[in-house]
Amino acid sequence: MSLLWSTETTATDERIMKFLAGEDVILDRELLRYDIRATIAHVEGLARIGVLDNDECGALVTELQSIDQRFAAGELQLDERFEDGHSAIESWLTDKLGETGARVHTGRSRNDQVLVATRLFLRDALAALGQHCRDAADACLLQANDHADWPMPGYTHLQRAVVSTVGTWFAGFAEAFIDNAALAAATADWIDANPLGTAAGYGVNLPLDREYTSAALNFGRTQINPVYTQNSRGKFELQALAALGQALQDVRRYAWDLSLFTSAEFGFVHLPDIYTTGSSIMPNKRNPDLVELLRAAHATVAGAKAEIESVLSLPSGYHRDLQATKAPVLRGFGRGLAAMECLPGLVRDTGFDRERLEAAIEPGLYATDRAIQLARDGVPFREAYRQTKSAANPDSGMTPAASIEARVSPGAAGNLQLDRLRERLDALPG
Amino acid sequence: MSLLWSTETTATDERIMKFLAGEDVILDRELLRYDIRATIAHVEGLARIGVLDNDECGALVTELQSIDQRFAAGELQLDERFEDGHSAIESWLTDKLGETGARVHTGRSRNDQVLVATRLFLRDALAALGQHCRDAADACLLQANDHADWPMPGYTHLQRAVVSTVGTWFAGFAEAFIDNAALAAATADWIDANPLGTAAGYGVNLPLDREYTSAALNFGRTQINPVYTQNSRGKFELQALAALGQALQDVRRYAWDLSLFTSAEFGFVHLPDIYTTGSSIMPNKRNPDLVELLRAAHATVAGAKAEIESVLSLPSGYHRDLQATKAPVLRGFGRGLAAMECLPGLVRDTGFDRERLEAAIEPGLYATDRAIQLARDGVPFREAYRQTKSAANPDSGMTPAASIEARVSPGAAGNLQLDRLRERLDALPG
Amino acid sequence: MSLLWSTETTATDERIMKFLAGEDVILDRELLRYDIRATIAHVEGLARIGVLDNDECGALVTELQSIDQRFAAGELQLDERFEDGHSAIESWLTDKLGETGARVHTGRSRNDQVLVATRLFLRDALAALGQHCRDAADACLLQANDHADWPMPGYTHLQRAVVSTVGTWFAGFAEAFIDNAALAAATADWIDANPLGTAAGYGVNLPLDREYTSAALNFGRTQINPVYTQNSRGKFELQALAALGQALQDVRRYAWDLSLFTSAEFGFVHLPDIYTTGSSIMPNKRNPDLVELLRAAHATVAGAKAEIESVLSLPSGYHRDLQATKAPVLRGFGRGLAAMECLPGLVRDTGFDRERLEAAIEPGLYATDRAIQLARDGVPFREAYRQTKSAANPDSGMTPAASIEARVSPGAAGNLQLDRLRERLDALPG
């Protein structure tokens, strides 16, 4: 391992070194290309203020681009030979460019270097989150439209309550993922601030062109105060994970519903084999493993949030503790986005069984409709409620279709307002 | 207790009833006025579709306004005689208006009733959060301006690192609370959707005028799908608490800094007596209790978030579990906003001791400046780093003022850009 | 409010005072009688070392006992007139005994006073937890015995997998609550250490007879080091909540099962009306509210744990932050024990429907039995698995009874080993 601060007299102890290193360099594989991109902007910025001349700048940018490509192609490996990704980049640069390579570090600290790389990572991650949410919402809207009049019990307390529809159920998830996409976008906007150029948290005695790097890296704004850039480490990560967690909570609910709906008892939904696995001991089974792992995916994000929150009880300024925010954010988005990616296809492949649904529409489900009708006709609700409750045949003459049709309050089964949802979906950024 | 669904044969058991009731009716004291407000809108909406005639509507609205005033004045008490706030309102109405009072429940369920009341509560709570953040940011900017050239060690790893300023420190918190205010506003916007009119989660067979109630309650949009309104219970609360938690994390950091700065060892800050308390056993002490309780306030919100997240692993539709989201959201905002409210004054009263600060500026703090200067002059950074490290007098001739002045990278001590921060603060909504 | 440390010049500000006070005095209602009990021991201890004479000691003990009785009888109120319970006790004492009353504070700090009161509270709370767990286990064993041969599908992935029994299901919860009772006992033992006599965290210059107070308060050991007594604040609370949380996780699982089993789709279980409530809008419904609130009860404890953990990131010694551990521990045990108390009755009243259970035993459930039989007969398992899977009639001639009888691996349906579980239950302390 190459340590910038090593001196001959630095004592080391393998166990402690291993604990200090953790899995940092492995984690940096996810961040390296963002780090390179930001390093290019930094180098160009240094050239703009005359700290590097044009030749140096050109050589560095060319070499950084080459490193980026070779890393992407697997020709360069980021592994335990390096302390972290930052050291690796500098090492590869100096291998080729000698002293010029080392100058990339001028006016910069690992503190702002990791901040900007993480910020770029989060921006991409939130964009992907938004895309998956929009795709899921789109799939839900199509399914809602296709099953607008498929009857389905509406449950409260897991008890059959009133007649509802498959369309209503799908439209509910459509609106959920529209909201989640909107949240991803709002969160991306909130964290869209460039921390590069603030060094170790107190700026430097160079007239860094921070506006240039903000523009070059396509940031919406410059994060101005250097103490704040350090103090926002973990803060922005946490909010990004909160947005991810919201989406995964709705995934979890979708999975919960499917877990019930695919049981023998409900029997409402059939999933293609691609989403199920067999049992190692029970030949008769097809298990909805994907659904269950989607349900569990939120837990990874909940754990990541708790981990980061737990780290952040600190005074101002950089502390090595903050490094411990890196693993959870990468883990949370790694698993979380992998789950999100499976969702749109699953929605499209969620196949309902109309016969089983219709068989589940029992007479009692019309009681509320009838009570409300009585109330509308002037019978006091409490009285209507009692009449209906004691009625021998609360549903005389009712059909699912009639019940659905009468459910006209905006958003309800008879008035789904899919067009309005589609409109909101189409208006989302991204 | 008056239970709508009671029949003569309903068996009860005191212990179970008590567990079921929990502290719900006490909690509803915080929500009652929002519930009344939404009930008025609902009543007017029922009149618009002819379910109530104008006389009924007028009587109900007048009486609801009277209840609101009498409750605010302490003439009506919400206590264990009632199952919850919803029951209390209906009971007070029927006391005065008989059957007409009961008609307020037409086309509505407690499920959407509690949703809309909570939504209105959250909207106000986030507005208050935004206001406190803006006030804190304003106070920080004024302090930053007043102490722009007060030297102060910049710490990393709690080790003195470089020369910084009190102004830089304050400006960092200013930017933090500007961000927090922006987050409060974005979150308020995200949840600004009217759930009223979706009944128990499946709409009703009435043409409720949901656009009217959305407008009357000043919502930014109508939350369309009734399954989603139920599924968003807890979801929106959680995001509101996330915004609150972000602000309180920065409060925690401010408190951490003050906790250190007011110690005998640092001695940088003096707090007015109003913020400290004496010791019950140690006559010589003044303890920064307020600072410590501000530091702890985030924990209440972290607990509330964990509590809600833990509840939300559920299939679609209303479950009584969701009632358990009410206590944490009220507790979190109750304690959290009380903490936020103390912050702006504390910022204004944070008094630094210039002598102690200056005494803390030791020679080593100039080493980085010098290394960067060497690097700028063309010495390779690694070489500059080594030269500086081994220099006998790294700070020959340096002064705090000179170091600050040279720290010109945007945002740093010599270039705080308070105007840009002020501009962002002034541009915030609210 | 009476503040020990008040001087004429203490500036106050109502808002800040309110934030500082929080709900502390209200919370102390739960701790007051423990505080009194420990105060009596402290007073007796002071007499033993001659700091109080026998008359003073006698007068104080008599008056403390009187305060205890009057508080229990509702004649003395702990409310906002007092800063906290400690101040109230001293105030009531001095009202009666003048200066002698104030001497109760000698050699003690509120820091060790709140520690010992909380420790005594936790000890009782864990004893109650153990009792509820043992009662629940007992009820489960009786039910298991009564339903040992009632067939029931065994589910994995919520898919019907093999034949199992109601007895197996109940016996599983019996073993769970036996473990939970054992954990409550082990945890009570772990925290059974007397912190009284360590003052503010550094002991005092008096030869306090700590062994006496340990014995008088029936502690298993003396917590020796005063720095550690302060540092264990929250630590012991957290572990007590962990034990409670384990029990509530099993309650949650029991509730999850009942929530499914009482649905129309499963229809396995009928609950007496006492456990269900009606719907405010749907006359046809009986909702298992108790079951749902039991499922949600763990969330309160999860939140309380998160809250305490969040507070505890602190250096050594008392900090006012630690006061913020009081509310969550009281809230967690308040709600958690109320839930636990409902459990044994619910277990006894869980009524299974044998017909519905038998109807759920479908042919495929015998496939695993058959595969294992083939394997036992020497057919390679993989081959047996394939044969069984493709068999037209995997269950030819199988009955639930035969399948149960053959399930002889220890613990399984045909060999429940209820006696061994009963033996472990009987051997538990408490």
Added chain:
Amino acid sequence: MSLLWSTETTATDERIMKFLAGEDVILDRELLRYDIRATIAHVEGLARIGVLDNDECGALVTELQSIDQRFAAGELQLDERFEDGHSAIESWLTDKLGETGARVHTGRSRNDQVLVATRLFLRDALAALGQHCRDAADACLLQANDHADWPMPGYTHLQRAVVSTVGTWFAGFAEAFIDNAALAAATADWIDANPLGTAAGYGVNLPLDREYTSAALNFGRTQINPVYTQNSRGKFELQALAALGQALQDVRRYAWDLSLFTSAEFGFVHLPDIYTTGSSIMPNKRNPDLVELLRAAHATVAGAKAEIESVLSLPSGYHRDLQATKAPVLRGFGRGLAAMECLPGLVRDTGFDRERLEAAIEPGLYATDRAIQLARDGVPFREAYRQTKSAANPDSGMTPAASIEARVSPGAAGNLQLDRLRERLDALPG
């Protein structure tokens, strides 16, 4: 990848397969040797009931031992070619032994297989935790003894309060880690139950000799009920992590103290270079990175606990969600034990600076001693408190040594009772 349940018609989709697989096989590297060990016991158990003959058993055991050694030596790799560790073992066995290899799966499911492997892992992990805690306590006791009379301010609210000693501070951590070792042992005992032989959660139609495998694997008891074995997945992991978390909370506090004590402002402690690192930009710095990463280590465990708790809201029986408990438990113990391992050495190397400590003993620190002395002499405490507070020279004639000597309440600086702590340490199991 080799899937037991694959058929020709199983459709697959790479993305979904990847999400399903997660990092499971990589995680199983930590569990494989435990899995092998339990598999040997299972095989021997099958031989005891005649399902395997002695030759088969002998061949399997020999081959399993060989696999174990080759895996330990790095000759066999567990990687993405396998679905998980269980599949790998079976695959390696069948490669060598053909059909006999496959018979290892008879009467067993991956469900109980992973349970028993995890249980064995936890047992070792808790033993290691106990050992590290005992080593840390031992080191603390030695340091306490060596520094019994080194004065040090005792802090409350981070304010200097009274005279204390370095010995008192070390002894506090000694008692903390004795408690933590006791908790590790109690927790190990609580989970020391053999789940092997319960198959997929409902036992099997074979007379498995579970007592044999319990004895062979050295379990304290057999976990009887098969439904409970599944339902305890995550439950036991969570409790083990709770024990680990308790130790790491005290590590965090130790690290917090060192973080302050090594600051320039406190200056109480010097750490050998081995525990510190240099700065990449600031040549003048030595940063206590190890201390900071030790402080952060608890966060990994807090996150792991939150992750598992979040998964566990499920009905009875195995669900694939439960697989998501594996990563956090391995991650929590991986990082947590690595931190614990660094602690004893750090304690031994914590070097205090007596001069700095003595300089921090200011006159006010004697005020409490004096107030208590006055109180002891019969002056009412409140009056004594006031006298002392207004005294011009509260410490006339006081010295640190005199103050320490007088601090005789058991456990305090003048009466540390290190022997009693040593006795408790020596009495711990393990």
